[in-house]
Amino acid sequence: MKPKILVVDDEPEAVELLEFNLKQAGYAVSAAGDGAAALKKARAQTPDMVVLDVMLPEMDGFEVCKNLRLEPATSRVPILMLTAKAAEIDRVLGLELGADDYLTKPFSPRELLLRIKKILARGVSTEKPREQMRFGDLVIDLPRHLASWKGKTIELTATEFKLLTTLAQRAGRVQSRDQLLRDVWEYDSLIDTRTVDTHMRRLREKLGPASKHLDTVRGVGYRFME
Amino acid sequence: MKPKILVVDDEPEAVELLEFNLKQAGYAVSAAGDGAAALKKARAQTPDMVVLDVMLPEMDGFEVCKNLRLEPATSRVPILMLTAKAAEIDRVLGLELGADDYLTKPFSPRELLLRIKKILARGVSTEKPREQMRFGDLVIDLPRHLASWKGKTIELTATEFKLLTTLAQRAGRVQSRDQLLRDVWEYDSLIDTRTVDTHMRRLREKLGPASKHLDTVRGVGYRFME
DNA sequence: CATGGCCGTCACAGTTCCGTCACATTCTTG
DNA sequence: CAAGAATGTGACGGAACTGTGACGGCCATG
Numbered sequence: 001m002k003p004k005i006l007v008v009d010d011e012p013e014a015v016e017l018l019e020f021n022l023k024q025a026g027y028a029v030s031a032a033g034d035g036a037a038a039l040k041k042a043r044a045q046t047p048d049m050v051v052l053d054v055m056l057p058e059m060d061g062f063e064v065c066k067n068l069r070l071e072p073a074t075s076r077v078p079i080l081m082l083t084a085k086a087a088e089i090d091r092v093l094g095l096e097l098g099a100d101d102y103l104t105k106p107f108s109p110r111e112l113l114l115r116i117k118k119i120l121a122r123g124v125s126t127e128k129p130r131e132q133m134r135f136g137d138l139v140i141d142l143p144r145h146l147a148s149w150k151g152k153t154i155e156l157t158a159t160e161f162k163l164l165t166t167l168a169q170r171a172g173r174v175q176s177r178d179q180l181l182r183d184v185w186e187y188d189s190l191i192d193t194r195t196v197d198t199h200m201r202r203l204r205e206k207l208g209p210a211s212k213h214l215d216t217v218r219g220v221g222y223r224f225m226e
Numbered sequence: 227m228k229p230k231i232l233v234v235d236d237e238p239e240a241v242e243l244l245e246f247n248l249k250q251a252g253y254a255v256s257a258a259g260d261g262a263a264a265l266k267k268a269r270a271q272t273p274d275m276v277v278l279d280v281m282l283p284e285m286d287g288f289e290v291c292k293n294l295r296l297e298p299a300t301s302r303v304p305i306l307m308l309t310a311k312a313a314e315i316d317r318v319l320g321l322e323l324g325a326d327d328y329l330t331k332p333f334s335p336r337e338l339l340l341r342i343k344k345i346l347a348r349g350v351s352t353e354k355p356r357e358q359m360r361f362g363d364l365v366i367d368l369p370r371h372l373a374s375w376k377g378k379t380i381e382l383t384a385t386e387f388k389l390l391t392t393l394a395q396r397a398g399r400v401q402s403r404d405q406l407l408r409d410v411w412e413y414d415s416l417i418d419t420r421t422v423d424t425h426m427r428r429l430r431e432k433l434g435p436a437s438k439h440l441d442t443v444r445g446v447g448y449r450f451m452e
Numbered sequence: 453c454a455t456g457g458c459c460g461t462c463a464c465a466g467t468t469c470c471g472t473c474a475c476a477t478t479c480t481t482g
Numbered sequence: 483c484a485a486g487a488a489t490g491t492g493a494c495g496g497a498a499c500t501g502t503g504a505c506g507g508c509c510a511t512g
Contacts, residue, residue, distance in 0.1 A: 004334070046332045145400040145443050157469060158445030195471055197489065202470095204490095218479070218488065383458060421460055423500065428459095430501095444468070444499065 002028040003120055006047040008038040008064065009082070010056050018051060021109040027116075035059030039067055042074045049120060051112075052099075054083040065099055078119045082107075133168050135226050138210045140168055149210045159184065160203045163196075167214070167224035176221040196222070228254040229346055232273040234264040234290065235308070236282050244277060247335040248342075261285030265293055268300045275346060277338075278325075280309040291325055304345045308333075359394050361452050364436045366394055375436045385410065386429045389422075393440070393450035402447035422448075 005027045007018045015031045022029045030045060032038040035056050042050060050068065054061035061081060068074045078100040100119050103112060133140045137150045142165060147154045156164065162184045167175060175183075177193040185191055200222060204211035215223040231253045233244045241257045248255045256271060258264040261282050268276060276294065280287035287307060294300045304326040327341050359366045363376045368391060373380045382390065388410045393401060401409070403419040411417055426448060430437035441449040 003336070043332075046334050048334060048336065143399040145446055145449070158443075159470075192472065194473090194489090198471075198491090201490065201492095216489070385459075418461065420462085420500090424460075424502090427501065442500070 002026060003048040004028045004030070004045060005116070006038065006042055006045065006050045007031045008033075008035075008050065008056070008061070009053040010034060014053070017109075018112075021112065022051075022116075025113050035061075035064040035067075038064050042068060042077065046074065047077060049116065050077055050079045051116070052079055052081050054081060080115055080119060133165075135168070135171070135213055138207075138213065140165060147207075149208065154206055154208075154210070156203070156206060159199060160206065163199055163203055164207075167222060171224045171226050174217045174220050174223045180221065228252060229274040230254045230256070230271060231342070232264065232268055232271065232276045233257045234259075234261075234276065234282070234287075235279040236260060240279070243335075244338075247338065248277075251339050253342075261287075261290040261293075264290050265300075268294055268303065272300065273303060275342065276303055276305045277342075278305055278307050280307055306341060306345060359391075359397075361394070361397070361439060364433075364439065366391060373433075375434065380432055380434075380436075382429070382432060385425060386432065389425055389429055390433075393448060397450045397452050400443050400447050400449045405447065 005022055007015055007022070007029060008031070009015045009018065010033050012033070015033070019029045019031060030041060030047070032041050035058060038050070038052070041047075052061050052064060056064070061083075065079055065081070068077060068079065081099045081102040083102055083104055101115050103115060131142050139148045141147070145161060147156055147161065147164060163180065166180065166183050177196045180196050181191055181193065200214065200216075204214055207214070213225050215225050217223050231248055233241055233248070233255060234257070235241045235244065236259050238259070241259070245255045245257060256267060256273070258267050261284060264276070264278070267273075278287050278290060282290070287309075291305055291307070294303060294305065307325040307328040309328060309330055326345050329338060329341060357368050359368075365374045367373070371387060373382055373387065373390060389406065392406065392409050403422045406422050407417055407419060426440065426442075430440055433440070439451050441451050443449055
């Protein structure tokens with residue numbers, strides 16, 4: 001079963017080169033020349049991975065990346081960004097964009113294949129939402145609606161519990177306040193983003209020592225660390 | 227001996243896609259386009275697994291699932307449900323439906339195969355609804371339609387009994403009011419969710435000390451604790 | 453036809469929880 | 483090091499949620 005890779009670049013030669021190398025390596029490849037087409041194809045095919053050039057006409061790679069993350073159908077597809085400028089790297093990784101890796105142009109095909117292989121290898125194991133999660137002494141059980149620390153249950157309100165599970169399910173990835181508002185509170189941004197801060201505080205209080213898992217990423221949002 | 231898989235979907239293209247992928251992976255595949263045909267084929271062939279779309283004309287996937295579970299010939303065949311809405315997941319898993327796993331559309335063929343492999347690997351599902359349950363001094367007997375506390379029978383109405391058994395069979399798991407309405411009151415969504423509260427109160431009154439098993443999870447629903 | 457049991461709904465009350473604001477603290481930037 | 487921005491913290495009023503008592507309708511039974 002060949003993994004399917006969607007290549008997005010506006011230069012036909014670049015696409016051709018990528019396509020050739022990837023097919024050679026045994027992947028199924030499809031391509032898109034601009035952001036809109038990329039989103040459409042990604043939705044339709046749900047590829048196993050997207051290789052995405054930052055520089056695109058109209059909608060740039062950052063926008064595409066954001067949009068991919070927003071939709072449930074594509075939110076968990078790994079993204080490898082291609083960029084010409086080293087300065088863009090910061091944005092590509094840490095931020096709300098959450099690309100899985102990047103490469104600066106120019107790069108060797110071998111480099112590209114290595115990155116892809118690495119990302120796909122770890123992707124398989126983390127695809128499904130888990131019903132029960134364990135991080136050291138902290139256990140989160142979704143169907144039972146219970147969280148516990150060293151076997152002792154932690155009393156959480158509905159919102160706190162949902163906030164915790166949302167962060168934990170995306171462990172390692174930073175979640176912006178807006179993203180959390182969408183996922184935890186569901187209705188769109190009628191609510192002040194600072195409300196997230198307050199709930200994080202309450203959650204930290206109740207978690208006690210387990211709150212060490214909850215990171216603040218200044219200027220961006222919050223993150224659950226294992 | 228190839229494992230036999232029954233695919234149920236009303237869209238011919240979807241069936242074709244599934245069929246192709248499954249055959250490719252070495253399974254024997256048969257297909258049905260609606261619920262009635264699915265039940266008939268399942269009875270006749272006793273497949274090793276059913277892949278079942280929720281959205282079907284006339285009889286939907288939930289109904290099919292229920293009916294499969296009801297008949298002895300098919301009651302223990304693993305079922306993998308396909309659903310477009312994340313909101314339906316709770317229903318697919320938690321309830322009397324007891325599907326073995328689910329996938330939200332769209333999904334990659336690779337994902338599908340992984341799930342199927344996992345389910346088949348663990349063999350024939352062994353879970354069946356227990357006819358008698360005991361939680362300390364509380365005994366619930368389904369066929370006799372009796373509940374008792376320290377050997378003394380508790381007089382319950384039909385609705386109260388069904389509410390109790392529904393919660394007890396899913397002991398530990400929180401059930402939302404909507405879930406309970408669907409499960410206990412069958413498909414009557416015409417009813418106010420607050421009605422559940424009233425019946426919980428009556429049930430608690432009659433259970434007396436045994437009502438300690440009945441938890442309220444604020445903002446979510448109710449839960450039976452062992 | 454009357455009666456009683458059961459059920460669904462409603463209104464009310466107590467309580468919890470939530471969203472917001474103001475202020476304190478920490479971090480970044482120049 | 484100081485200014486400004488971002489985050490942590492404490493407090494508060496209102497909204498939301500659940501428990502509870504009561505009521506009327508339905509149905510079977512006598």
